[in-house]
Amino acid sequence: MLQKIIKPVSFLLVFSFLLLDLSVHAAKAQMIDTSTVLAAQRTETDRARVAAFLGREDVRKVMVQQGVDAAEAQKRVASLSDAELAKISKTMDQLPAGGDGIGAIVGAAVFIFVVLLITDLLGLTHVFSFVNHHR
Amino acid sequence: MFFPLSTTTAKRQANSRFLQAGNRMIAGLLFLALPLFLSGCALFPAERLPLAPGRPDKAMAAGVPFFAQEELQCGPAALAMALNWSGVAVQPADLTPEVFTPGLKGSLQSALLGAARRHGRVGYPIAGSEPLLAEVAAGHPVIVLLNLGFSWYPKWHYGVVIGYDQEQGEVILHSGLTASEHLSYRVFLNTWQRSECWGLLVLPPDRLPATAEEEPWLAAVAGLERTGQWKGAAAGYGAALKRWPESFGAWMGIGNSRYQLHDLAASAEAFRRATLLQPKNGIPFNNLAQVLNEQGKRKEALASAQRAVELGGPLLANFRQTLEEIKAKPAHKNVRKHKKHPSRRTAN
Known part of the structure; x- marks a missing residue:
């Protein structure tokens, strides 16, 4: 059978x-379909935004205060995946654009975000689920 | 499906005093509530509709039919009104299987969006009062998601905003069993902001929203592409190019749609425009190579595929594949033969 x-x-x-x-x-x-094209464009924008954010003068100051190597933080950004970048970029949207002259509370929010983001990137903390650890 | 919407004036005043105290408290907690503040809705609704220069005091979208909803069927009814306005003749009952989820006793927002696409219409979500009024002023009805109950006792409901009246402070909507219901702006906003002011436009693909932005519009049109509606997608990208002639995404999209509609020459032209707009991006070169190869222009196809591989990027594996296929199979007739072969054998 x-x-x-x-x-x-x-x-x-x-x-x-x-x-x-x-x-x-x-x-x-x-062919590469249009959704993929749009997603790729969005990722490029997100990457540039996050890199620009970490390059900002006030953000650099925070990094120096925390004893963080700015170049290393930028390198970590380069290794983030598309989805992770999108989430960071989205979190950044919820922060005030200027970062100075808006008020002490707002400044503090930016400060805490930066510190946690950077320490997450460096693998010292694990607050943001979207930051991958490469170790 | 209506929960008590109107409150007495005394209650309202007490409410606003309570809200003011809450305001102070929340100011202290600004830091924790940051996302709430920035979510696009006002936390405390005003009595008056927001004004904008050049927007009429009164507006009404013309030609929006009313369908009274059956029990739990506000989703299909609202979508049917918007679809009929956009030129698709369809009854709410026909839409029920497409959008209604019996287990949830309701229709999900994503289901409405998907169903609009299946009928060849672009679903374009909006959020907030400003875009809502701007769209209605432009003659576009807007499907809105309201919570007629409380956040802790929700009564979700879809209605269609068809007009507003600045002087009366009213929003006019087709909702439930009532056609052209006049609702005070305050009550409307109270119930609307519990859905984070979610609104949905259902438009023919060649009609841009009044508040259209490039990227969201292209993403909305790409949704049509996914359901295989290539003519609609082409029209949507075409409308985008009229507004944003330099849009890389729109040129890519129109190239892809024309390719699917077998208009190879026009497709190649669109991808060429895209390569000029982003000469460092491999994707348009990759797609152009495929089209050229199918046109029998092998030499040009190889050069374009080679360029894509040189530029690299995250899609490099796909670019390499394209290059290899063009090298291996010069004319597209051979490709077709290869692909048909196995299917013929299944038939035997």
Whole structure:
């Protein structure tokens, strides 16, 4: 009984795997679709924004106070994934743009965000779930 | 499905005094409540509608039919009103299987968005009073998600805002069993902000929202692409290019749509424009290479694929694949033969 069905079943299996392989092949050779194009653009913008944020004078000051190497923090940003960058960028959206002249409370919020972000990036803390640790 | 909406004046005054005290308290907690403040809705709604220069005092979107909802069916009813306005003849009952989730006794926002796409319309979410009034003034009805109850006892409800009246301080909407209901702006905003002021435009792809921004519009049109509505997608990208002629994303999108519609020459032209806008980006070179190859322009196709590989980036593996395929299979007729072969065997 088993011997009888084993042949057609195995043929079917082999064949379905063949189809599977072909479809993957075809998908890979397709054109890059527009959603992917838009996502790639967004990532580029996010990366530039986060890098620019870490390059800001007041943010640098915080880093120096905390004894953090600014160049190292920038390197960590470069190694973040797209989704992580998007989340950081989104969190940054909720911070006031200027960072100075708005008030002490706002300044403190930026300060805490920067310290936690940087220490997270350096692997000292783990507050933001979106920061990956490469160690 | 209505929960008591109107309160007496005395209650309102007591309320506002209470809110003022709350205001002071929250100012102290500003720091913790930062995201709340910046979420786009006013925390304490004003009595009057926000004014904007050039916006009429009174506006009404024309041609929005009313469908009275059946029990729990506010989602399909609201979507049917918006779709019919946009030129799709459809009844709420036809939309129920597409948007209603029986287990939740309601319709999800994402389901409305998806159903709009399936009918060839662009779903464009908005948030806040400013865009809402601007869209209504432009003649666009807006589906809004309201919570008629409290945050801790929610009664979620979809309605369609079709007008406003600055002088009366009223918002006019088709909602539930009432056509053209006049709701005070204060009550409307109270119930609306519990959904973080979520609104949805359902538009024909060639019609840009009054408050359109480039990236969200392109993302909304790319949703049509995912459901295979290439003509609609092409129209949406075309509308984007009229407003933003230098939009890289729109040129890429129109190139992809034209390719799917078998207009290879126009597709190649669009990808060429995209390569000029972002000469350091490999993606347009990759897509251009595929089109050129199918046009039988092998030499140009190889050069373009080579350029994509040189530029690299996160999609380098795809670019390499393209280059190899063009090297291996020069003319597109051969490619078709290869692909057809196995399917013919399945039929036997």
